Amino acid sequence: TQLLEQSPQFLSIQEGENLTVYCNSSSVFSSLQWYRQEPGEGPVLLVTVVTGGEVKKLKRLTFQFGDARKDSSLHITAAQPGDTGLYLCAGAGGTDKLIFGTGTRLQVFP
Amino acid sequence: EPEVTQTPSHQVTQMGQEVILRCVPISNHLYFYWYRQILGQKVEFLVSFYNNEISEKSEIFDDQFSVERPDGSNFTLKIRSTKLEDSAMYFCASSVAGAVETQYFGPGTRLLVL
Numbered sequence: 098t099q100l101l102e103q104s105p106q107f108l109s110i111q112e113g114e115n116l117t118v119y120c121n122s123s124s125v126f127s128s129l130q131w132y133r134q135e136p137g138e139g140p141v142l143l144v145t146v147v148t149g150g151e152v153k154k155l156k157r158l159t160f161q162f163g164d165a166r167k168d169s170s171l172h173i174t175a176a177q178p179g180d181t182g183l184y185l186c187a188g189a190g191g192t193d194k195l196i197f198g199t200g201t202r203l204q205v206f207p
Numbered sequence: 208e209p210e211v212t213q214t215p216s217h218q219v220t221q222m223g224q225e226v227i228l229r230c231v232p233i234s235n236h237l238y239f240y241w242y243r244q245i246l247g248q249k250v251e252f253l254v255s256f257y258n259n260e261i262s263e264k265s266e267i268f269d270d271q272f273s274v275e276r277p278d279g280s281n282f283t284l285k286i287r288s289t290k291l292e293d294s295a296m297y298f299c300a301s302s303v304a305g306a307v308e309t310q311y312f313g314p315g316t317r318l319l320v321l
Contacts, residue, residue, distance in 0.1 A: 130309060139211075139298050139312040140250065185250065193238060193263050194252035195300075195310060 099124040099190050101198035109204045110176055118171045118184055118201045126188035129162055129169045130195065134183045143171075176205045209233045211313035213299050219319045220289055228284045228316045230299030239282045240300040240310060241274065243267070250298065256282065289320045 104119045120129070128147045132140035144153050146162035146169060153160045157180075159172040169186055183202050187195040212231045220226050232239050241253040254264040256274050273285045282301075286293055296317050300310040 132312070137296075137315075137317070139213075139314045142309060142311060145309045187250070193240070193255040193257070194265070195240075195242075195250075196252070197242075197250040199249060 099126075099188065099196045101186055101188055101196055103184075103186060103198040103201045105201060106199065107202050107204075109206065112177055112205055112207050113175055114205075116173050116176055116203070118173075118203075120169045120171075120186035120198050122167050122188065124188075124190060125166050126196075127166070127191050128189045129166075130187045130189075131160055131169070131171055132185045132187060134185055134200075136183075140185055140187075173203075176203075178205045178207050181205050209235075211299055211301055211311055213297075213313040213316050215316060216314065217317045217319075219321065222291055222320055223288050226286050226289055226318065228286075228297050228299075228318070230282045230284075230313055231280050232282055232299065232301030233311060234280070236301035236303050236311075238262075238302045238304060238310075239274075239276070240302075241284045242298045242300060242312075243295040244298065244315075245292075245295045253284070253297075286318075289318075291320050294318055294320045 101122045130145045131143040134140045144160045149164045149166045151162045157174045161170045186198040214229045239256045242250050244250045252265050254268045255262045271287045275283050296315040298315045299313040302310045
């Protein structure tokens with residue numbers, strides 16, 4: 098069974114701080130997607146990473162796919178209150194379905 | 208920007224009743240999916256659909272569930288006889304192709320079974 102564990106589960110920080118969220122598995126994924134989800138809404142895609150070692154940047158967000166394609170990280174620089182939300186990683190394991198991680202709930206205080 | 212839409216946004220039903228959740232995937236996408244998220248839990252895969260047939264389904268997707276693409280734009284999930292434990296957010300997603308391609312999610316339907 099493929100599982101994705103995210104850490105930390107909860108994160109409360111002050112505006113301006115940096116943070117890193119981790120997404121780990123013992124399984125290899127052909128691609129990994131990061132989503133952000135607001136309460137009562139669907140996951141909104143942030144990025145897809147496909148190649149081992151790949152780094153993608155989206156403004157203040159930096160996403161990295163591990164060399165072995167088993168893990169990924171999301172780094173946010175100078176967090177803002179608008180970054181508050183639930184961050185989900187999801188892996189494609191060679192079939193069509195996505196395996197979702199356990200989620201990291203981020204709260205950024207002004 | 209094209210997006211996946213879902214109706215209704217909320218559905219309340221009595222246990223044992225049938226419900227149909229509707230989705231309009233992004234127009235040039237070929238793969239369609241249903242996921243669900245029980246309150247406070249992970250998003251879970253239910254079923255994927257391609258070329259007018261189910262390509263993969265999870266153990267959650269039992270005989271009470273069915274999917275259909277009744278026309279060129281809609282994709283539906285039917286639950287024949289709802290149970291209390293079917294209460295969840297149901298998300299439709301679509302992608303251009305399967306496997307590594309990016310899946311785009313709709314806003315969800317919140318189903319409450321009483």
